[in-house]
Amino acid sequence: MVSLTDKDWNILIKAIRNQRCTPFLGAGACFGTLPLGGDIARKWAAEHEYPFDDSFNLIKVAQFLAVESYPMFPKDEIVQMFKDMDASPDFSRENEPHRVLADLPLPVYLTTNYDDFMTRALSRQHRDPKREICRWNTLARNIPSRFDDGYEPTPANPVVFHLHGHTELPSSIVLTEDDYFDFLVNVSREPLLIPPRIQKALTETSVLFIGYGLADWNFRVLLQGLSRFMEKGLGRTHIAVMMPPNVPNSETQQKKAQEYLSQYYQNIDVQVFWGTATDFCAELGARWKSSL
Numbered sequence: 001m002v003s004l005t006d007k008d009w010n011i012l013i014k015a016i017r018n019q020r021c022t023p024f025l026g027a028g029a030c031f032g033t034l035p036l037g038g039d040i041a042r043k044w045a046a047e048h049e050y051p052f053d054d055s056f057n058l059i060k061v062a063q064f065l066a067v068e069s070y071p072m073f074p075k076d077e078i079v080q081m082f083k084d085m086d087a088s089p090d091f092s093r094e095n096e097p098h099r100v101l102a103d104l105p106l107p108v109y110l111t112t113n114y115d116d117f118m119t120r121a122l123s124r125q126h127r128d129p130k131r132e133i134c135r136w137n138t139l140a141r142n143i144p145s146r147f148d149d150g151y152e153p154t155p156a157n158p159v160v161f162h163l164h165g166h167t168e169l170p171s172s173i174v175l176t177e178d179d180y181f182d183f184l185v186n187v188s189r190e191p192l193l194i195p196p197r198i199q200k201a202l203t204e205t206s207v208l209f210i211g212y213g214l215a216d217w218n219f220r221v222l223l224q225g226l227s228r229f230m231e232k233g234l235g236r237t238h239i240a241v242m243m244p245p246n247v248p249n250s251e252t253q254q255k256k257a258q259e260y261l262s263q264y265y266q267n268i269d270v271q272v273f274w275g276t277a278t279d280f281c282a283e284l285g286a287r288w289k290s291s292l
Helices: 006-017 037-047 058-068 073-085 097-102 117-124 177-189 196-204 217-226 251-266 277-291
Strands: 021-025 108-111 130-133 159-162 206-210 238-242 270-274
Touching (some): 037 073, 058 073, 058 177, 097 117, 108 117, 108 196, 117 159, 177 217, 206 277, 238 277
Parallel strands (some): 021 108, 021 206, 108 159, 206 238
């Protein structure tokens, strides 16, 4: 069930043309290139004899590893995993999500992913992207920010802002339960941990979430943390690209679950496109090209 109408698409295309849209990438945007969180969690759970029945939950498993070994252990592990894999999306593929998004004339890209795929896709399109991280903890705050020097993102020189950190600075990564709680508390206590230019993108544009799960706990935490910036008063509708929930009982139950989740997120001005990141980006790319 795809919920975007032609009118919705036209509004989105107009927002992109006016630089009033901000892509926000989650792990699903890298599907097929990097393992999903559940796969990493199950691998770690097996290797480290995780004793609980939620071995699919990366946040919980990572917390267990941090307590059993040392706090940075799961972050060091995921950084090494990415390094060993040396993976990259096929940017030559027309519907590859990062490639499609890099074709759009936008100044700000947000992500909770730890990889540099969005930066690489933008560079491939002859743009000059700058990578920035959220300085949510004391270790990350020791790194100078480009925004401190008056940097203003433009379509030619966009920023890719990593809300949950990047592999080049393992201490910046949000991964364990403690990390998520600390992130929420610190950002709530010090709103300027989200730079004003990023706050402006969240407040004044339609945010396009790509690669998250509607029922995922970490997505709800993300929305909770950003809710103060995504002001309903400005009347902008946000879009979330989501895989349909996995409800095995019946087609009727599946439909009911989708309707419930659609209604839930519409109440906070988030409209749902049911499908994969590639499905959405294929249609987005086609509609954008036809509008030029």
